Amino acid sequence: xxxxxxxxxxxxxxxxxxxxxxxxxxxxxxxxxxxxxxxxxxxxxxxxxxxxxxxxxxxxxxxxxxxxxxxxxxxxxxxxxxxxxxxxxxxxxxxxxxxxxxxxxxxxxxxxxxxxxxxxxxxxxxxxxxxxxxxxxxxxxxxxxxxxxxxxxxxxxxxxxxxxxxxxxxxxxxxxxxxxxxxxxxxxxxxxxxxxxxxxxxxxxxxxxxxxxxxxxxxxxxxxxxxxxxxxxxxxxxxxxxxxxxxxxxxxxxxxxxxxxxxxxxxxxxxxxxxxxxxxxxxxxxxxxxxxxxxxxxxxxxxxxxxxxxxxxxxxxxxxx
Amino acid sequence: xxxxxxxxxxxxxxxxxxxxxxxxxxxxxxxxxxxxxxxxxxxxxxxxxxxxxxxxxxxxxxxxxxxxxxxxxxxxxxxxxxxxxxxxxxxxxxxxxxxxxxxxxxxxxxxxxxxxxxxxxxxxxxxxxxxxxxxxxxxxxxxxxxxxxxxxxxxxxxxxxxxxxxxxxxxxxxxxxxxxxxxxxxxxxxxxxxxxxxxxxxxxxxxxxxxxxxxxxxxxxxxxxxxxxxxxxxxxxxxxxxxxxxxxxxxxxxxxxxxxxxxxxxxxxxxxxxxxxxxxxxxxxxxxxxxxxxxxxxxxxxxxxxxxxxxxxxxxxxxxxxxxxxxxxxxxxxxxxxxxxxxxxxxxxxxxxxxxxxxxxxxxxxxxxxxxxxxxxxxxxxxxxxxxxxxxxxxxxxxxxxxxxxxxxxxxxxxxxxxxxxxxxxxxxxxxxxxxxxxxxxxxxxxxxxxxxxxxxxxxxxxxxxxxxxxxxxxxxxxxxxxxxxxxxxxxxxxxxxxxxxxxxxxxxxxxxxxxxxxxxxxxxxxxxxxxxxxxxxxxxxxxxxxxxxxxxxxxxxxxxxxxxxxxxxxxxxxxxxxxxxxxxxxxxxxxxxxxxxxxxxxxxxxxxxxxxxxxxxxxxxxxxxxx
Numbered sequence: 011x012x013x014x015x016x017x018x019x020x021x022x023x024x025x026x027x028x029x030x031x032x033x034x035x036x037x038x039x040x041x042x043x044x045x046x047x048x049x050x051x052x053x054x055x056x057x058x059x060x061x062x063x064x065x066x067x068x069x070x071x072x073x074x075x076x077x078x079x080x081x082x083x084x085x086x087x088x089x090x091x092x093x094x095x096x097x098x099x100x101x102x103x104x105x106x107x108x109x110x111x112x113x114x115x116x117x118x119x120x121x122x123x124x125x126x127x128x129x130x131x132x133x134x135x136x137x138x139x140x141x142x143x144x145x146x147x148x149x150x151x152x153x154x155x156x157x158x159x160x161x162x163x164x165x166x167x168x169x170x171x172x173x174x175x176x177x178x179x180x181x182x183x184x185x186x187x188x189x190x191x192x193x194x195x196x197x198x199x200x201x202x203x204x205x206x207x208x209x210x211x212x213x214x215x216x217x218x219x220x221x222x223x224x225x226x227x228x229x230x231x232x233x234x235x236x237x238x239x240x241x242x243x244x245x246x247x248x249x250x251x252x253x254x255x256x257x258x259x260x261x262x263x264x265x266x267x268x269x270x271x272x273x274x275x276x277x278x279x280x281x282x283x284x285x286x287x288x289x290x291x292x293x294x295x296x297x298x299x300x301x302x303x304x305x306x307x308x309x310x311x312x313x314x315x316x317x318x319x320x321x322x323x324x325x326x327x328x329x330x331x
Numbered sequence: 332x333x334x335x336x337x338x339x340x341x342x343x344x345x346x347x348x349x350x351x352x353x354x355x356x357x358x359x360x361x362x363x364x365x366x367x368x369x370x371x372x373x374x375x376x377x378x379x380x381x382x383x384x385x386x387x388x389x390x391x392x393x394x395x396x397x398x399x400x401x402x403x404x405x406x407x408x409x410x411x412x413x414x415x416x417x418x419x420x421x422x423x424x425x426x427x428x429x430x431x432x433x434x435x436x437x438x439x440x441x442x443x444x445x446x447x448x449x450x451x452x453x454x455x456x457x458x459x460x461x462x463x464x465x466x467x468x469x470x471x472x473x474x475x476x477x478x479x480x481x482x483x484x485x486x487x488x489x490x491x492x493x494x495x496x497x498x499x500x501x502x503x504x505x506x507x508x509x510x511x512x513x514x515x516x517x518x519x520x521x522x523x524x525x526x527x528x529x530x531x532x533x534x535x536x537x538x539x540x541x542x543x544x545x546x547x548x549x550x551x552x553x554x555x556x557x558x559x560x561x562x563x564x565x566x567x568x569x570x571x572x573x574x575x576x577x578x579x580x581x582x583x584x585x586x587x588x589x590x591x592x593x594x595x596x597x598x599x600x601x602x603x604x605x606x607x608x609x610x611x612x613x614x615x616x617x618x619x620x621x622x623x624x625x626x627x628x629x630x631x632x633x634x635x636x637x638x639x640x641x642x643x644x645x646x647x648x649x650x651x652x653x654x655x656x657x658x659x660x661x662x663x664x665x666x667x668x669x670x671x672x673x674x675x676x677x678x679x680x681x682x683x684x685x686x687x688x689x690x691x692x693x694x695x696x697x698x699x700x701x702x703x704x705x706x707x708x709x710x711x712x713x714x715x716x717x718x719x720x721x722x723x724x725x726x727x728x729x730x731x732x733x734x735x736x737x738x739x740x741x742x743x744x745x746x747x748x749x750x751x752x753x754x755x756x757x758x759x760x761x762x763x764x765x766x767x768x769x770x771x772x773x774x775x776x777x778x779x780x781x782x783x784x785x786x787x788x789x790x791x792x793x794x795x796x797x798x799x800x801x802x803x804x805x806x807x808x809x810x811x812x813x814x815x816x817x818x819x820x821x822x823x824x825x826x827x828x829x830x831x832x833x834x835x836x837x838x839x840x841x842x843x844x845x846x847x848x849x850x851x852x853x854x855x856x857x858x859x860x861x862x863x864x865x866x867x868x869x870x871x872x873x874x875x876x877x878x879x880x881x882x883x884x885x886x887x888x889x890x891x892x893x894x895x896x897x898x899x900x901x902x903x904x905x906x907x908x909x910x911x912x913x914x915x916x917x918x919x920x921x922x923x924x925x926x927x928x929x930x931x932x933x934x935x936x937x938x939x940x941x942x943x944x945x946x947x948x949x950x951x952x953x954x955x956x957x958x959x
Binding site: 027033037043045047054055056060071072077118130146150151152154158193197200202204208262263265284299313325 | 337339342345346353388538541542545546548550552555558559560561563678682689695697698702704706707709711715716730733761764777835838839843847892896899902903922935936939942945953954
């Protein structure tokens with residue numbers, strides 16, 4: 011009904027120009043669908059071409075474009091073997107392990123801490139609750155750059171304060187000698203993740219039915235029991251969404267790792283590893299494509315199998331229900 | 332492997348300890364109501380542990396550290412718990428005083444000789460009096476004066492005046508004893524001078540502690556990891572190279588006046604650039620169309636698709652003309668923010684709308700969304716391969732240059748050129764037919780629109796037939812030589828090619844959220860519009876779009892914040908060379924490779940200031956939803 015009303019009516023057997031115009035009009039109406047598929051193809055080509063390139067020999071990659079490989083061959087699996095041999099890639103194995111060593115704690119710990127805080131903000135009334143919550147959530151937009159240098163200084167030498175006129179130094183934060191370690195990286199990630207995690211989990215936890223909590227309180231459950239027995243099991247979707255989001259974020263992070271790890275190559279995560287391969291683009295082009303795909307492999311797997319949760323996390327984070 | 336094992340242990344231990352602390356704290360506060368004495372004893376022990384650790388950590392003690400810890404813990408828990416067992420008020424005060432003295436004696440006996448303070452009598456008395464005044468005046472005014480509170484401030488005054496304002500190391504052991512025993516005795520007194528807490532107060536106290544237990548860890552990380560570093564960065568930004576000597580606003584002045592951050596020297600070239608002229612023409616057409624359409628409806632100007640489309644494109648090209656002529660880090664950042672935000676949101680909206688009505692919707696959306704899972708570094712590498720420009724003699728291996736050079740190599744009369752010309756002619760003919768069709772049907776929008784679209788097509792046709800299209804130039808002996816585009820190196824538009832990478836990533840983000848928002852538009856609303864005879868386009872512009880506008884603004888805000896601090900892509904692809912520097916990369920280089928802490932911090936602060944409006948917007952939004 012609706013589509014018919016908007017299409018201008020053309021009488022049968024009108025002149026050829028009219029008929030051609032109508033034909034083009036119809037074609038134009040089909041354009042949206044084609045435009046979308048064109049967009050999809052354009053969006054797929056960059057990653058797809060790198061994927062194909064990663065299976066081509068060095069010579070093939072340097073002499074012809076990837077589209078020629080369908081006719082000319084030149085396939086190989088050596089790039090993937092080479093990328094794991096430390097000579098060519100600077101130790102991608104080690105880097106992947108480091109990535110895990112960073113991403114695992116940087117995901118688990120914020121989830122736990124933020125869930126508790128979100129519960130407190132949602133269901134424990136106290137003075138100044140709204141303002142504290144808004145302050146923390148406002149920090150969501152804080153660029154990480156503003157915290158990098160002070161945090162690095164703190165990790166590298168602690169924080170000290172010299173009392174004026176006495177020369178006496180008070181240690182405010184001990185020197186834990188963390189600079190260059192993966193611990194420094196995930197501690198930083200934990201702090202940076204807090205505002206978004208609290209915001210996202212609060213959105214969910216605060217929307218749980220009020221009656222539930224009242225009933226539990228009447229049964230004599232304290233906050234600890236309610237949190238552990240009620241809130242955590244009920245919030246699994248939100249917790250999963252944030253976990254996936256945070257895992258992808260920390261796995262793919264480059265800035266924080268680069269800053270906190272500094273020159274200590276033994277702690278490099280995979281992103282730094284492939285970025286430095288990219289720095290020597292001419293020489294390592296062929297392993298780089300494989301390396302980039304190995305680094306992207308984990309997030310892509312997560313993406314394909316857990317996309318639903320990931321999308322849910324994004325939605326909960328940006329659209330207030 | 333070692334790192335993984337270390338990390339595993341690290342995680343296990345930290346989670347275990349955190350869980351233990353969390354559960355422990357919860358259990359501890361369970362004692363508050365029923366077993367006050369036990370709670371007090373444990374609290375005392377904890378304070379004792381912390382206090383002795385601080386002393387040991389700052390190397391202020393001599394002798395066995397272990398013994399000190401054990402004795403302090405015991406003494407502290409005696410101080411806090413024993414008086415609670417006594418009913419008679421006077422006896423309780425006396426016991427409190429005594430146990431405070433005990434704590435003081437133990438600690439003083441462990442302190443090194445080198446910390447013996449030499450009391451400056453005048454300043455000591457002054458500080459003590461000040462502390463009394465600082466407490467008494469305000470508390471008297473708000474009528475909440477308590478003797479216990481006064482005593483605590485007295486202790487504070489003693490500690491500041493006695494320890495911080497004296498000459499450390501010159502004094503005698505007696506003064507150490509004096510300045511340790513007296514404050515602790517006063518604390519013992521202060522703890523017991525008031526009446527004991529009754530059950531109601533303890534209940535109240537318990538409730539408040541829960542908040543602390545649940546919020547504590549998060550507040551710890553937020554304060555230590557975000558708020559204090561933010562304050563310190565701002566502090567450092569007002570200081571010099573090493574971050575020690577005061578520099579005022581010099582660093583900010585440097586950012587604003589330096590040619591590498593804002594370079595306005597070429598401003599006059601804006602007016603002669605081709606982009607600027609095209610933009611002006613489009614703006615003129617847009618306003619002309621608006622005025623003409625307005626006349627028909629009796630208004631001064633009529634905003635409609637016909638007038639707004641050229642105007643919008645014109646404004647966009649104008650921004651391009653300005654930002655590609657003025658150069659510098661800050662200008663680049665601005666350019667990034669405008670282009671990436673508008674294109675990602677626009678394309679995301681387009682994809683969301685189009686995907687809403689096709690088969691295989693989720694497959695199409697998945698593929699557009701996929702780049703979100705890839706790291707910025709990975710995306711930079713992926714596009715580096717797309718942008719490869721190889722020497723003219725060699726075949727191009729990057730897709731974009733292969734197409735570009737391939738187009739240029741179409742020789743006149745070749746099959747390729749014939750197909751191209753045929754397709755373009757067909758398109759032009761179709762558009763012309765459509766235009767005539769539009770005029771006959773009195774649908775000016777269709778006719779004008781199709782004529783517009785045919786202009787660039789005709790231009791491409793002209794290039795293809797005449798001077799040639801694509802990356803080839805005439806070499807020696809008239810032979811064509813490939814002239815690939817140096818996407819990454821050739822300024823200023825290499826910036827745009829870098830932005831494409833981020834657009835590629837973020838379009839999926841915008842699409843997913845907008846798609847959800849479109850699906851959430853109430854069906855009744857659309858149905859009602861349809862019943863009133865609205866067509867697809869009208870439904871979209873008058874029902875769907877207004878409903879999802881808040882979502883669009885949320886996305887735009889999020890993208891602005893994200894694009895403002897773009898770092899990884901620029902660092903991996905150009906590292907700021909070839910005129911592609913952005914603030915975040917500049918900040919990193921200045922701070923961590925040139926060690927100019929002041930300037931680096933100032934750049935970070937500029938980034939912070941740039942997102943303050945977005946923060947304010949978020950706060951407003953939150954206020955509306957949290958505080959009703």
